[in-house]
Amino acid sequence: MHALVTGASGGLGQAFCEHLAEQGHDVVLVSRRTDELERTAAGLRERYGVQTVVLGADLSEESVRNDLAADLRARGIQVDVLVNNAGFGTIGDFVEADVDRMNDEVGLNCAAVVHLCRLLLPGMLERGRGSIVNVASTAAFQPIPTMAVYAATKAFVLSFTHALWEETRDTPVRVTAICPGPTDTPFFDSAGDDKVLSRRRTPQQVVASTFKALERRAPSVTDGLLNAVQGQVARHSPVRIAVPVARRVVRPTGRK
Ligand SMILES: NC(=O)c1ccc[n+]([C@@H]2O[C@H](COP(=O)([O-])OP(=O)(O)OC[C@H]3O[C@@H](n4cnc5c(N)ncnc54)[C@H](OP(=O)(O)O)[C@@H]3O)[C@@H](O)[C@H]2O)c1
Known part of the structure; x- marks a missing residue:
């Protein structure tokens, strides 16, 4: 049984790979940095005796998917098993955002998740x-000024996954979204x-919560x-309260 993990070179992706290999899955590791993927793959083979496949791909591009x-x-x-984990965030005022990076953020965090589900779910249903x-985030629960695009992409992932969950509810295929809060990975450094x-x-x-x-x-x-x-408080608070609070909590360092 193969498990495919996107963003397998990153903090959460590596933890997903580790868990899946420990469960006996052969693992397909996908992201752009193949050297890092190869290192992770070698560790999985050595520790768990599973097979690994490393595929370098920039998943923000449709043709690559x-x-x-x-x-x-x-x-x-x-x-x-498909783990749509690859994703990144950007921090800063929206009007100053780098347009290419912003478009890649939407492409990777939203379009790649949808596209890979569409490509791989039919086979799961047939078998x-x-x-x-799908890896969402607590950022999905309220808009976040200075992370406006990121939070919106994660709200998209959560909404999409909930709909897919219902569409597959009477089938043997399981669908869930994990919403991690701040987690100890290179994510914020990249952001x-x-x-x-x-x-x-x-x-x-995060991985343990996901599989439960x-x-x-x-x-x-x-x-x-x-x-x-x-998250519950943020979701049920009026926008006029929740969004200014989010702005204070995620204020980029060095700003008042
Ligand atoms: N850490 C947190 O606090 C936190 C909280 C909530 C949600 N999340 C979510 O958790 C997921 C994993 O993030 P992380 O925390 O593990 O951060 P990370 O260590 O920075 O990992 C991000 C992963 O995404 C991959 N990636 C980035 N751009 C890509 C692209 N264009 N094509 C393919 N892969 C790409 C990176 O691999 P390459 O550079 O090799 O391509 C890397 O493996 C993300 O969806 C993130 O939004 C993280």
Whole structure:
């Protein structure tokens, strides 16, 4: 049984790979940095004796995603677990955002998730087994000034996953979204400010929450009790309160 993890070179992706390999899955590792993927793959083979396939791909591009699906078909790989984990955020005022990076953020965080589900879910339904995990975020629960695009992409992922959960509810395929809060990975460094939200959970905690949610067929889960409570408060607060609070909480460092 193959599991495909996107963003397998990053903090959460590596933890997903580790868990899936430990469960006996052969793992397909996808992202752009193949050297990092190869290193992770070698560790999985050594520790768990599973097979690994490394596929370098910039998933923000539609043609690359189609090539990836063709590559899987050519290799005879049937993906039974899809973890749509690759994603990144940008921090800063919207009017100053780099347009190309912003478009890649939407392409990767939203379009790639939808496209890979569309490419791989039909096979799971035909075979009568499979799981899809889409990585959203607690950023999905309220708009976040200075992370406006990122938060909106994660709201998209959560909404999309909930709909897909219902569409697959009477099938053997399981679909869930995980909403991690701040987690100890290179994410904030890549976003350009590693000092915001310094209280962080571990990738392993996020992965454990994810697979518990899949087991009980939950449409989504928030990792960590405190994140879950804060998320509920944010979701049910008026916009005029929730959004200014979010702005203060995620204020880029060095700003008043
Ligand atoms: N860390 C947090 O606090 C946190 C909280 C909530 C949600 N999340 C979500 O968790 C997921 C994983 O993030 P992380 O925390 O593990 O951060 P990370 O360590 O920065 O990992 C991001 C991963 O995405 C991959 N990626 C970036 N651009 C890509 C592209 N164009 N094509 C293919 N892969 C690409 C990166 O690989 P390459 O550079 O090799 O391409 C890397 O493997 C993301 O969806 C993020 O939004 C993170």
